[in-house]
Amino acid sequence: MEKKLLFLSNGRYDLYKVFEEGFKKYSGCEVTTVLYKNYKYKNTWEKVQNFLFKIFLNKNLKKIKASEQNLYGLEDHYDYLVMISAELVLPQHIKKLTQKANHSVAYYWDSFDHIPAAHTIQYFDEAFTFEPKDAKDYNINLITNFYFHEKRVTDYDYDLFFLASYDSRYPLIAIIATALEAQNQKVVIKQYAETLPDVTDAPKSVEFIDKHISFNETKELMRKSRIILDIHKDIQRGLSFRVYEAMGLGKKLITTNPDIKDYDFYNPNNIFIWTPETKSIPADFLNTPYEELPEHIYKKYSQENWVKTLLNIKD
Template identity: 35%
Template structure:
């Protein structure tokens, strides 16, 4: 069977899908759009001029052509999974469709936040979504993110931090981080918060940077942290923080990373209570005034998720479900 995954894969999650397929003996390929960049300063300048005066984004055109050229080299595919379908124009999606028997998409964002036109969606045989509101409104099929990290029990870890959080800059998140950090500092918790973004965003937290105690680490970075590095940060903390992005309703990858490493989670996502793995001993859902954060949550041990439930969130289960595979 031949399967291709087409995506930006900005955070390097989608590569795991292809690796899981290959472990099942499938001829799988990842057409990663972000691998196409301008080769130098001259190309960047030309593209800037083209966008300004001709309303043409040459980099986008280059990336579209890369996808189509890649498919031509690979030959006809049995299935193609297109992530980030909003990034393609209709003619490109139609050409992709011509290269496969089955075309699938998984929407990483909800339609309200990242719109996808109906004529584009009509090209897909199956549309998966993690967002309950979109599932109810449009009839998409329910699908969460997946556990891509190898399982590592808490007994094999020796965390030094009480809480860890890494996030891209978001106004809603930063407002909550300020309040939550003050609460944790009063409790004497040792925690680390990493915010990935532009230099100009750092001033948004200036009132929080005054008199930071030694047990608190606020890190600002212009570069994202690689997936190779992330597990080390996670394993060095008892609890992972997960705050919703504005307009987000589904579960982030953080929840599934926490399951793989047997980490407790503090989150503001009320919808997590609907899932079969939810355990109030492991997952604390913040109330509006943060008054339900107590030291006892940090002190009690993590309770293992039953194996039969854990298995349904693994990447192996995910690819079998999405591509309707019968092989083991």
């Protein structure tokens, strides 16, 4: 009988689809996916009732009902439960979910400094994080991100691509974009914000957008670039998906995360670390081809290996 896997996640940027596809492809399980839901008031009375509960009982009925919805329509038994962003589900509902599975796993794709979620660790059989500091501080499993695109191209439309939310990283992004433009590199940088920022001196290569780019479109934009840019957040030390996507697509990487030197795939011919002292990218880095990694290292960071490690599946 085919094993069953219950996968719960938020739907942010459609990234859950990457995990869902990986579980379907590499776990050998029938996968049921549940995206966390928002609760909409049915009438004015529910809104008033929630207000009163928050004031007098310190309870948020809307949050309780939203969390409870994640249990609707599920079967009684699964072989695996995997939850991402478990902090979006109330503890009493996490307990009910874990009781439905032989083995429960939490994966934290944000650092706890960014998204407080450490309180949910206790409800799972195993917990994994990509953030080294969190793994050490909370005694949970460290697992890197992975690549999931492997279809390579040799004809490029531009030299460098970067897509991210508009936030405190922008000034550094502008500096890097300006430096690369001065080196005659064709750069495509898209910055997302719900409300377009009032920036009048942005580099020519930076475009501000107020609509999300689909996952498939982002994939194609990355594929058409020769180099991927990675600007890590100050509270983050673990390596982002961009690092591994560059690896999977055989592209060079410019990153601001100095910790990348500690990884076995680090190769200065493929990876340039931008520091506060950097003024430009060395011509040797820009003009030399990507150097392929040893096969065992390349496979180590594949989505297949990630899924099997998370679920403790032996070949």
